[in-house]
Amino acid sequence: PESVDVPEGRIFAPPRVRKLAREQGVDISTVQGSGPGGRITEGDVEAAASAGGSSDGGAEAAETAPAEPT
Amino acid sequence: MVVGDIATGTDVLVIGAGPAGYVAAIRAGQLDLDVTLVEKEAYGGTCLNHGCIPSKALITASDLAHEAGNAEEMGIHADPAIDLEGMVSWKDGVVDQLTSGVEKLCKANGVNLMEGVAHFDGENTVRVSHGGEGQGSESIDFEHAIVATGSRPIEIPNFSYDDEPVLNSRQALALDSVPDSLIVVGAGYIGMELATVFAKLGTDVTVVEMLDEALNGFDPDLARPVKKRAKDLGIDFHFGYGASRWSEHGNGIRVEATSEDGEDTLEIDAEKVLVAVGRAPVSDTLELEAAGIETDERGFIPTDDRGRTNVEHIFAVGDVAGEPMLAHAGSKEGQVAAEVIAGEPSALDYQAMPAAVFTDPEIGTVGMTEMEAEEMGFETVAGKFPFQASGRALTTGHTDGFVKIVADEDAGFVLGAQIVGPEASELIAELGLAIELGATLEDIAATIHTHPTLSEAVMEAAENALGHAIHTLNR
Amino acid sequence: MVVGDIATGTDVLVIGAGPAGYVAAIRAGQLDLDVTLVEKEAYGGTCLNHGCIPSKALITASDLAHEAGNAEEMGIHADPAIDLEGMVSWKDGVVDQLTSGVEKLCKANGVNLMEGVAHFDGENTVRVSHGGEGQGSESIDFEHAIVATGSRPIEIPNFSYDDEPVLNSRQALALDSVPDSLIVVGAGYIGMELATVFAKLGTDVTVVEMLDEALNGFDPDLARPVKKRAKDLGIDFHFGYGASRWSEHGNGIRVEATSEDGEDTLEIDAEKVLVAVGRAPVSDTLELEAAGIETDERGFIPTDDRGRTNVEHIFAVGDVAGEPMLAHAGSKEGQVAAEVIAGEPSALDYQAMPAAVFTDPEIGTVGMTEMEAEEMGFETVAGKFPFQASGRALTTGHTDGFVKIVADEDAGFVLGAQIVGPEASELIAELGLAIELGATLEDIAATIHTHPTLSEAVMEAAENALGHAIHTLNR
Ligand SMILES: Cc1cc2nc3c(=O)[nH]c(=O)nc-3n(C[C@H](O)[C@H](O)[C@H](O)COP(=O)(O)OP(=O)(O)OC[C@H]3O[C@@H](n4cnc5c(N)ncnc54)[C@H](O)[C@@H]3O)c2cc1C
Ligand SMILES: Cc1cc2nc3c(=O)[nH]c(=O)nc-3n(C[C@H](O)[C@H](O)[C@H](O)COP(=O)(O)OP(=O)(O)OC[C@H]3O[C@@H](n4cnc5c(N)ncnc54)[C@H](O)[C@@H]3O)c2cc1C
Secondary structure (H helix, E strand, O other): OOOOOOOOOOOOOOHHHHHHHHHHOOOHHHOOOOOHHHOOOHHHHHHHHHHOOOOHHHHHHHHHOOOOOO | OOOOOOEEEEEEEEEOOOHHHHHHHHHHHHOOOOEEEEEOOOOOHHHHHHOHHHHHHHHHHHHHHHHHHOOHHHOEEOOOEEOHHHHHHHHHHHHHHHHHHHHHHHHHOOOEEEEOEEEEEEOOEEEEEOOOOOOOEEEEEEEEEEEOOOEEEOOEOOEOOOOOOEEOHHHHOOOOOOOOEEEEEOOOHHHHHHHHHHHHHOOEEEEEEOOOOOOOOOOHHHHHHHHHHHHHOOOEEEEOEEEEEEEEEOOEEEEEEEEOOOOOEEEEEEOEEEEOOOEEEOOOOOOHHHHOOOOOOOOOOOOOOOOEOOOOOEEEOHHHHOOOOOHHHHHHHHHHHHHHHOOOOOOOOOOOOOEEEOOOOEEEEEEOOHHHHHHOOOOEEEEEEEHHHOHHHHHHOOOOOEEEEEEEOOOOEEEEEEEEEOOHHHHHHHHHHHHHHOOEHHHHHHOOOOOOOOOHHHHHHHHHHHOOOOOOOOO | OOOOOOEEEEEEEEEOOOHHHHHHHHHHHHOOOOEEEEEOOOOOHHHHHHOHHHHHHHHHHHHHHHHHHOOHHHOEEOOOEEOHHHHHHHHHHHHHHHHHHHHHHHHHOOOEEEEOEEEEEEOOEEEEEOOOOOOOEEEEEEEEEEEOOOEEEOOEOOEOOOOOOEEOHHHHOOOOOOOOEEEEEOOOHHHHHHHHHHHHHOOEEEEEEOOOOOOOOOOHHHHHHHHHHHHHOOOEEEEOEEEEEEEEEOOEEEEEEEEOOOOOEEEEEEOEEEEOOOEEEOOOOOOHHHHOOOOOOOOOOOOOOOOEOOOOOEEEOHHHHOOOOOHHHHHHHHHHHHHHHOOOOOOOOOOOOOEEEOOOOEEEEEEOOHHHHHHOOOOEEEEEEEHHHOHHHHHHOOOOOEEEEEEEOOOOEEEEEEEEEOOHHHHHHHHHHHHHHOOEHHHHHHOOOOOOOOOHHHHHHHHHHHOOOOOOOOO
16 A cells, blocks of 8 residues: 655554554564555554564664653 | 650651542552551542542532523533532532542551651651640651642732632632622633623623733644633633732722733722632742752752652652642552552553543643643644534534544554543543553544444544544545 | 436535535535535424434423412412414424525535425436426436435324324324323334424323333433423323224214233323334435445444445445444534545544433433443443532422442543433533543543533533532432
């Protein structure tokens, strides 16, 4: 599906997907959405998580992800 | 240690039992944390005792009386007599029911409740002083603290709330008779809500506002129908004037208001004056320094997206943590702080914060205005639907206002919505969900809405943005 | 061809200008189709003229009068006098405004309007007879037709709507004085809405219903608070009885009602009797055979998921096409039929059809009940929130009822929602959107809802299903 460039500050993903991203340590603002119009899905986050660490994008995502609570 | 001091400990110490603090405490309890909630005055805080709830109760009641008294057109002839003491005691009953509910919910979720005033005594200690002479105080050690001490009404020079004719919102909500006349200083949402209440109860209301407009901060298109209706209710407005002093005059008072440039002075006579010019954080009485917690120049405690202050294990939530100073914002912050303390991956990552003003008509907003969206770099498209064209609105006799939806032109993602009109405070909920879900105009337009309801206006506004509304002409 | 006949042609011929037909026509116009809309009586159909709109107008007005007269607890003392003629003429004004709006919208979207009664004269032809003697008729050829002729009230044996004391809903909505007493036959939504209106206007109301329950078809948990409130308003119920005959009696009438087994007979006296036992399709006057259109045994026209009848180029939408017999269902069907004719990939693929009952309290439903979901093979989880615990509900004095959300246990997808309580008809909109978007309980729970609003109850019900509601104990 086509995806669009979105200005910063809005994430087009439902709350459950945003939470999944936090759980997986994925910075959702770096995830490319594959849903309608570019909406980010669970699958997109999971893909980003499993790519995490191995690719530059993943490493960056992990780094900019909010710190894990202590 | 002074006599009567008992030292105890807790995982999570919450200071203040308003909607931010009590929600934090309940959530912490649900997450099996050992939590202590300290409140100096009344469970439910400002919101339940002197804010949201009492104001909405009086809004409903004054509205009912006013509507019934003005429904000849509908074939209803009534001349309601108002007993403000009775109205206020009904309102107090509502408040009592809710505050005792909060107390019960706290207990049921395992929250230790403690009455007293808390101040910091170190990075991991507060001292709680119990009310009354010789009641002593106690020291509590905590692993984590959540500051939820809220806010209080700002005073302006020469207008002390200790003086009988000068009222703050709390005092205005507890009057026992309807004043003949009232000056309202400040046309923000609190001032406008209360001005409307009293105008509907028969008070002669004059609003004095320093700025040029009512409901500053809201889109002028939203404020317009509210101001128009207020004028129809007989409310007088003086914009560009600040109240500077008052004096006794006849049986009442005379308020002087000065224009911004100081050149011009107005004199307005009334029975009482209500000052509603904003609220300041309750952070000055906490001895925050003892714990090393920083505040900004206005006294608010800065926090990150988890509600954390500059001190790692201390959080601040609700009004004391600054804008948005709204009960539901505080509750969300409280919930997130508790979850973060429990080790959950929570954050304040909401995409939109709804807000409502319970004037006549109501206002409901969520997300970005068209202008805000454009400033953020979106190409926008907007759709509108006037309640004048809504069957349901016509059947209620309330047709002022509109629903406006702002979306990103490309993909149609909903970015924001502004509603002014009947039940705006309720209708905005659907749009809040739409924004959180990343819904598009098409999603809303394709969702069947019950006929005849006001919520159809939401669907029609989305269709209008898409160029194919049924019940309004498409622009 | 008879004298005065003119033959014309059109791409799309729509028969009936109710919410199904006029929406189809407007949408067809928007899609640049040449469209002709034939209506025999009044733009807006049953819904605007004799159904949804007039009933909701009288519900609002009777509600206002009744609330104001019973608000001593709130400190409001009023004894409203009701002038039903005035109320009905206000209602008529609302109707006129809307129906003339429909006419304007049709014209603005390029719809050709034609007054007259249409019947089929072949697979591609209708004949439209104009009202009055010698007005003639005309023949219209069409490429596509959309049948949207709606429904009419069912009559029961011995109760003819031509007899003055026997009313159907349309006649009940046009009375010019409040009857002292009224028997309502049928406790479906129309009967219950009108019973409530008259009870609030001061009529002594008795409801007679063949089945065991009011609001059959709705979850008994939803019907319960409505029935309770109705009883508090003084409405008497007789379940398990069917009205069998009536006779003049004193200044009014006496209705005999017989128990199901025929053993038992009741006699009830009243001024008038309203029969509201359901609606039958208006398909018998259309000469459908001429076009080869089939109906089922009850006269409804079966259609596929595009609204197509058994005749490829003829569609049927709205009440005449069967359940759900609701205005918004008809409008959606009309919209889809027009789009399909225009070659768009539209279909009736909605996931949930909302419905509302405007009783006191209101009912709003969308999607599946817990039982329906289980029957469909879902493992379900449900959450509930009682309005008794809602701050906003308390401030309005309306705390009966609850929000219930049903979800799939596994993934949390929202499957349905049932609401009974204040503004249930509006609150259901958010849940309709949630279902269409495939939202989960977590999505709703994480969406910030404005305080204090009734919509918070939606969020709380979702949280309750997840086991972490704040304002109610979690089961
Ligand atoms: C008239 C009015 C109408 C309003 N209407 C709305 C509305 O409709 N919707 C909305 O969202 N918001 C509304 N608000 C704003 C809303 O009331 C606040 O945003 C909300 O109360 C903030 O919650 P909080 O928990 O941060 O603070 P508060 O509710 O102010 O609670 C703070 C609590 O902390 C206690 N406390 C303070 N210091 C100490 C201490 N040292 N030790 C122990 N306890 C302490 C206080 O006694 C108080 O109970 C309204 C406000 C007013 C005044
Ligand atoms: C008292 C009452 C309250 C109701 N409340 C609600 C409610 O709150 N919400 C809701 O969703 N629904 C409600 N309904 C149901 C709603 O009115 C119907 O579902 C809706 O009107 C169906 O729309 P329609 O377009 O199919 O038919 P209709 O609205 O019945 O319109 C059909 C039109 O076709 C015309 N017509 C018929 N035959 C011909 C012909 N041969 N030639 C030309 N014209 C013809 C008729 O004159 C009529 O104008 C209510 C109904 C009643 C009676």
